[in-house]
Amino acid sequence: MAYSEKVIDHYSNPKNVGTLDKSKTNVGTGLVGAPECGDVMRLQIEVDDTTGIIKDAKFKTFGCGSAIASSSLATEWLKGKTVDQALEIDNMDIVEELHLPPVKIHCSVLAEDAIKAAISDYRTKNGLAAI
């Protein structure tokens, strides 16, 4: 199976690899997947307290090229969005953008889960209900 150029690009030059300080109240961390399943994504967002806009996003992923590309793309899309806008990111958007084949759709699902988990963590830290 050949990878799409976009997957190869994100894999070769991943955007926003790194770690944010998870002890900060304006940082939300989502850790999804499982080592036994062959993919684990950790996605973090840092929210501007005054504007509610995601000013930074970072990821680290253990997984195949499509999983790495999905999380890299997710961090790119998150930056500049409000938390509510970020919730609208659908896994099928990722599938379309990266031209993921059917066997790799679960990578996009995992990225969407990671976004939701990071937002949930941010919300609970700030006295809001988890999503």
Place this chain on the structure above:
Amino acid sequence: MRKDTVNKMELKLPIYLDNNATTPMDPRVLEAMLPYFVEKFGNAASRNHPFGWVAEEAVDYAREQIANLINADPKEIIITSGATEADNLAIKGIYEMYAEKGNHIITCVTEHKAVLDTCKHIEKLGGKVTYLPVQADGLVDLHLLESSITDKTILIAIMYGNNEIGVIQPVKQISEIAHKHGVLFFTDATQAVGKIPVDVIKDGIDLMAFSAHKMYGPKGVGALYVRRKNPRVKVTAQMDGGGHERGMRSGTLNVPGIVGFGKACELCAQEMEADTVRLSAMRDKLQNALMELEESYVNGNTEHRLPHTCNISFKYVEGEGLMMGFNKNIAVSSGSACTSASLEPSYVLKALGLGDDLAHSSLRFGLGRFTTPEQIDYTISAVKTTVTKLREMSPLWEMFKEGVDIDAIEWAHH
């Protein structure tokens, strides 16, 4: 610079290190095959004209070349379409032929699917199959093997060398145990024949499957060795028709394929010893260099192992993602789920007791006759760079480095 120095430094890309999947055909094999497509196209079963005689003569000669490699008699070689068919013929054929004696077969969990799935089929037919576990190094426990034999046991089916980890089973001891109890011994030697000395007499093998395309021959041709004396072994044909191959496998013979198979066997007989020295030295260099990476683990016994194979898990990076870092230039395979149709990690690695995480993180390197030292150096560097890069990107590596107990985390399985 002198010309030979230039040649030595020349690196040939892409690098093929997946020789356990298939080998490139040796040009000398192709040369031997070519006349048998257009010019000498006869049916080896045509007894009444020169076209048939020429084909038959070529097949007879090839059968001798094949038999010589494994110290068999040419009459004991039943040509098939490959090792999968030979596995099927051996197991199903023995099950049918020896039905009066019993219905129990013993095999082991790290066998190739061609053996395991055939055994599953036997179970559906009402047969009993014992699937022996293997030890952490991939070897079968001989005491357990012997104690699994019952008065209904008709066949022990244990592979010679494993395709994923290269571990070589104690075939001679297994055959001794089998024969002590009057049980036949079958071995799938697809990965071993042509790579290491396999001698059906010394090893006490009653039936043996092997294939041309794993030893620099063509795809689509293989053989089942069926012993003719001490004891005389018979299998029930699984393909009915013109009664070819002493009635055990009907179907017009694939003459060019068989000629190529014969030539491949002859070349292996001549070059195996030198290839073994060269390949094991390169394999060891590759393995030692990659083991310098922290948290890397060689899978399977390294003492009883095929000379061209090594299987290594690089913890905290996923195999498919790892291959993507260099698969434009280097072909290897992985036990990762992402590379299999079933989305399950390698059952062979799991049988060694490896966690799924380590199975996902494995790469199999299969060197071959045409592998060069320059290619090994390039591979060492590419794999090391990619593992390091991906670990920098791996949340698990970060946790490991921070001393977090990853096993204690409650992961959401998806």
